[in-house]
Amino acid sequence: MSDAALPDRRVPSSGTPRLRIALVTNTYPPRMGGLELHIANLAHNLSDLGHRIWVLTIASEPSKRMDGDIRVRTERSYLPIADVISFPAIGTTSAIARFLREHSIDVVSTHTRFFPMSFVGLRAAHAARxxxxxxxxxxxxxxxxxxxxxxxxxxxxxxxGRYVLRHADRVLAVSPQAAAFAQRLGARHADVFYNAITPSQHTGPIEDRPAHLVFVGRMVAGKGWETFLDAVAALRSRGIAATGEMIGDGAQLGAAHERCEALGLSEVVDVRGRVPQGEVRSALRGSTLVNPTTLSEGFQTTLLEAISEQGRVVTFDVPGAQLLRDQGAPITVCPSKTTDSLVAGLTEALSTPLPQASTDLIQEWTWPVRARQYESIALEVISRYAQQ
Incomplete structure (x- = not known):
């Protein structure tokens, strides 16, 4: 049986046509990061609304598999660069265009302008109309x-990247900063489509432990893992009994272990490496997320996950942080991206912890809400395209 003939297991939302959506992306779980989580959550929540979803991606090993109700087709990738970007085989554009026609795909979803599969997916989609x-x-x-x-x-x-942004039928961006950047780079217009999280699965009381500090991110230059460790050391030298854990893998994971030991923090900071997503949420529960990144981030879902798990956030100024703070989330935004500023922000946050986020605030930032927004956007895009 071909994947086109697989039975539908979901019932579409009332009055909404069942859409056939292909997400064309360079990367998808089991590779894990903010982008992969966004794409996987979008796929699964659209499927929950009754739509049929395919993911077309590339990796070191080709495969065809089911991820729940999501049909994932993985072709071989080539020429990997810095464990971040790789390229599809010659002829992939034609192969995807043929797939889109054979499966009567209604709309294609691509993600991040510099990934080759975004360019390939757009070219293939327009070839298949x-x-x-x-x-x-x-x-x-x-x-x-x-x-x-x-x-x-x-x-x-x-x-x-500019070609993708100029020729996509609709451009969305996960934050106002990302929307402004997309328009500077060439998009005619970009609508903000905020990132989101899955609702917390935890039930029962949560231990409030603001002095337990958590870093979540890849151990690479710019993510701020060194700043995190330096800040913990500075707090403890001032008599603040902070503990911590660091979650994430990357090329500098070994260096993180070494710096932790050199600062005398081995007994109070656990450098855990990569852990399952459920354990990330457990680590954030009731804790303080410390986010000292200096990279060009999108809207980081860890901010949302922390407040969803009744934790707090101390962060450098990143997309979404001030917006969430203005809505009442317990977020401290440091005025500058320096270790001293981070230590000052943490000292303030730990001396007078902010009230935990309300359930109503968190609900608006969950994927069931965001998927319905995407469904509405997709229907509008399909309708306008048909009129051209």
Missing amino acids: VPVIHTEHGSGFVATPSAPIAVGSRVVDLSM
């Missing part, structure tokens, strides 16, 4: 200490 919704996740050019990667990524942004 299918509209494209592109979601931009970055709020600026790639921030990296590597000059070759910085130059190369900017060249990609100003060529392939």
Whole structure:
């Protein structure tokens, strides 16, 4: 049986046509990060609304599998660069265009302008006369200490990335900063489509432990893992009994272990590496998320996950942080991106912990709400495309 013939298991929302949606992306779980979580949650929540979803992606090993009700087709990737970007095989555009026609796809969803599969997906979709919704996740050019990667990524942004943003039928962006960047780079217009999270699965009382500090992110330059450790050391030198844990893998994980030991924090900070998503939520529960990134981030879902788990956040100024604070979330935004500013923000946050977030605030930032918004956008895009 082909995947086109697989039975539908969901009932579409009342009065809404059942859509056939293909998400074309460079990366998808089991690879894990903010982008992968966004795409997977979007796929599953659209499926929950009754739509049929395919994910077309690339990885080191090709496969065809089911991820719940999501049909995932993985082709082989080539020429990996810095464990971030890789390329599909020659002929992938034609193969995807043929797939879209054979499966009567209604709309294609692409993500992040500099990934080759966004360019390939858009070209294939238009060859098959299918509209494209592109979601931009970055709020600026790639921030990296590597000059070759910085130059190369900017060249990609100003060529392939600009093409994607100019030719997509609708451009969404996960924050106002990402929308402004997309428009500077070439999008005619970009609508804000905020990131979201799955609702907390925890029931029962939560231990309030604001002095337990949590870092979540890849152990790479710019994410701020060194700043996190330096801040914990500074707090403890001032007599503040802070503890911590660091969650995430990456090329500098070994260096994180070494710095933790050098600062005398091995007994109070657990450098855990990569853990399942459920354990990330458990770590954030009642804790304080520390977010000292200096990269060009999109809207980081860890901010939402922390407040959803009745925790608090101390962060550098990143997309979404001030918005959430203005809505009443317990977020402290540091005035500058320095260790001293972070230590000052943490000292304030720990001396007078902010009230935990309300259930109503959190509900508006969950995927069931966001998927219905995407459904409405998709229906509008399909209708307008048919009238052209």
